[in-house]
Amino acid sequence: MSDQKNGLAEKVVKRLMVEDKFSQWLGIEVLEVAFGYSKIKMTIREEMINGFGIAHGGIAFSFADSAFAFACNSNGKIYGSIRCKHLVS
Numbered sequence: 001m002s003d004q005k006n007g008l009a010e011k012v013v014k015r016l017m018v019e020d021k022f023s024q025w026l027g028i029e030v031l032e033v034a035f036g037y038s039k040i041k042m043t044i045r046e047e048m049i050n051g052f053g054i055a056h057g058g059i060a061f062s063f064a065d066s067a068f069a070f071a072c073n074s075n076g077k078i079y080g081s082i083r084c085k086h087l088v089s
Contacts, residue, residue, distance in 0.1 A: 005035035009074035013038060016070060023066045026059070030070065038070035 032039040
């Protein structure tokens with residue numbers, strides 16, 4: 001991918017993180033970003049644990065949603081998802 005596109009992606013994600021109070025509250029840290037790609041991390045805190053002693057599904061989904069948003073919007077245009085499909089086996 002071109003340096004120009006990756007540079008734009010870095011600027012966009014940096015700006016998103018400044019404005020994204022929920023991702024900030026989650027404690028998300030952006031590790032890598034490129035055009036159409038993001039790699040993030042987050043530490044699960046005590047208040048994020050459900051009654052089964054594991055991360056609440058909403059926390060896991062929110063984490064995935066932030067990674068998706070950073071990757072999809074890395075070109076400077078606003079995108080969102082309209083469907084989420086979950087397969088359980």
